[in-house]
Amino acid sequence: MTRSGPPSPKLGFYLTPDHACGYLDDRVARTVFVDPDALPDAPTQTALAAAGFRRSGRFLYRPACRACHACVPVRLPVAEFTPDRGQRRTLAANRGVVVVPVPLARDEEHTALYARYQASRHPDGAMLARSPDEFLEFFASGFSDTWLYEMREDRRLLGVMVVDRLRDALSAVYTFFEPELERRSLGTFAVLWQVAEAKRLGLRWLYLGYWIEECRKMAYKDRFRPLERFSDGVWHRAG
Numbered sequence: 001m002t003r004s005g006p007p008s009p010k011l012g013f014y015l016t017p018d019h020a021c022g023y024l025d026d027r028v029a030r031t032v033f034v035d036p037d038a039l040p041d042a043p044t045q046t047a048l049a050a051a052g053f054r055r056s057g058r059f060l061y062r063p064a065c066r067a068c069h070a071c072v073p074v075r076l077p078v079a080e081f082t083p084d085r086g087q088r089r090t091l092a093a094n095r096g097v098v099v100v101p102v103p104l105a106r107d108e109e110h111t112a113l114y115a116r117y118q119a120s121r122h123p124d125g126a127m128l129a130r131s132p133d134e135f136l137e138f139f140a141s142g143f144s145d146t147w148l149y150e151m152r153e154d155r156r157l158l159g160v161m162v163v164d165r166l167r168d169a170l171s172a173v174y175t176f177f178e179p180e181l182e183r184r185s186l187g188t189f190a191v192l193w194q195v196a197e198a199k200r201l202g203l204r205w206l207y208l209g210y211w212i213e214e215c216r217k218m219a220y221k222d223r224f225r226p227l228e229r230f231s232d233g234v235w236h237r238a239g
Contacts, residue, residue, distance in 0.1 A: 011038050015064060023215045027068050033061035039143040046167040049207050052230045055164060055173060058141045063210070071210040073230040074238075075169070078198040078206055080226050087192055087223075090185045097158060099193055100150045104140055106132035110148065110160055113176065120179035121217075139173065149193070151177065151186060159186045163194060169205035170198045191224060 012035035021027035034040065036058050040048065045060070052073035053062045063071040083091065111132045139146065144164045151159040159177030163170050172194055177186040191208065198206045211229065212218040221227065227238040 010044070011035060011040065018066075021065075021068075023212050023218065024068075024070060027070070028065070029068070030064045030066065031061050032064040033059050041143070042145065042167055045144060045164070046169070049166055049169065049171055050235075051233075054207075054209055055141060055144060055171070057138055058143075069231070070212050070214060072212070073207075074209070074211040074221055075205045075207045075228050075230075075235070076195060076224055077204065077226060077228060078195050079204070081195050081224065083192060084223070084225075087188060090188045091192060093184055094153075094186070094189045096153050097151050097189065098153065099161075100152060102148050102150060104136070104146045104148055104162070106136060108132060109157055111135045113157055113160065113178065117176035117179055146173070149190075149197075151190070151193075158184075159190065161190045161194065165201075166203075166207075169203050169207055170194055170201075171207040172209065188220070188223075195224075 013032055014035065016031045016033070018028045018030055021029040034048070034053070040060065045055070048060055051062070053060045054073070055061075062073075065071075111134075114135055139162050145166075146162065146164050149161040149163060150157060151161070158181060159175060161175045162173040164173055165171075172191065175187055175190040177184075177190075191206070194206050198204075205228075208221050208224070210218060211221045211227075213222070222238070225238070228235045229238050230236075
């Protein structure tokens with residue numbers, strides 16, 4: 001790996017070699033990421049999110065591909081968001097769901113649900129966690145204020161949201177749910193709940209990760225409006 005010029009003197013940044021894109025089969029990707037031995041504080045992680053970085057485990061990263069700009073960081077200004085008709089139907093269909101915040105910790109129930117979700121959605125097993133320790137490796141960082149929000153109905157665990165709390169925003173790290181309940185649109189419900197939670201906490205944004213128009217699994221994010229997209233160092237309101 002070669003070192004890339006850091007925008008901040010306090011952190012080291014690295015640039016990966018070219019590698020196969022995890023989202024678009026015909027693309028080659030590169031990634032810039034923060035030195036994984038660093039422990040960014042809350043203001044630094046907040047600034048990195050505003051610069052288009054995401055977190056996965058202990059890695060804070062952003063695409064830096066040579067000729068492709070398909071991965072677009074997106075966020076919602078929560079005070080301006082109003083659910084559309086389909087999203088209101090999702091809320092109604094899940095009105096019996098209770099959301100319970102729990103700290104990120106080893107949990108067999110979470111790991112089992114995550115394994116079922118991955119086996120259904122990503123059968124290649126690239127992110128399959130076979131134990132609570134492996135589960136934590138995917139989501140814990142050692143520096144972020146990370147919480148799990150359980151979605152339960154009649155005590156049954158339906159899904160889990162992994163969320164980072166930043167200074168001015170929530171960042172949706174990952175959501176997984178019972179694959180047999182796909183028609184309940186629990187992924188959409190999770191975003192709607194996080195919008196409401198960010199509003200309740202008096203925060204400005206909900207970061208939704210990367211929107212990729214050509215990737216069906218990512219394209220759903222464009223249904224949340226008004227969506228802001230990050231390009232050329234500036235956040236723009238989507239048309």
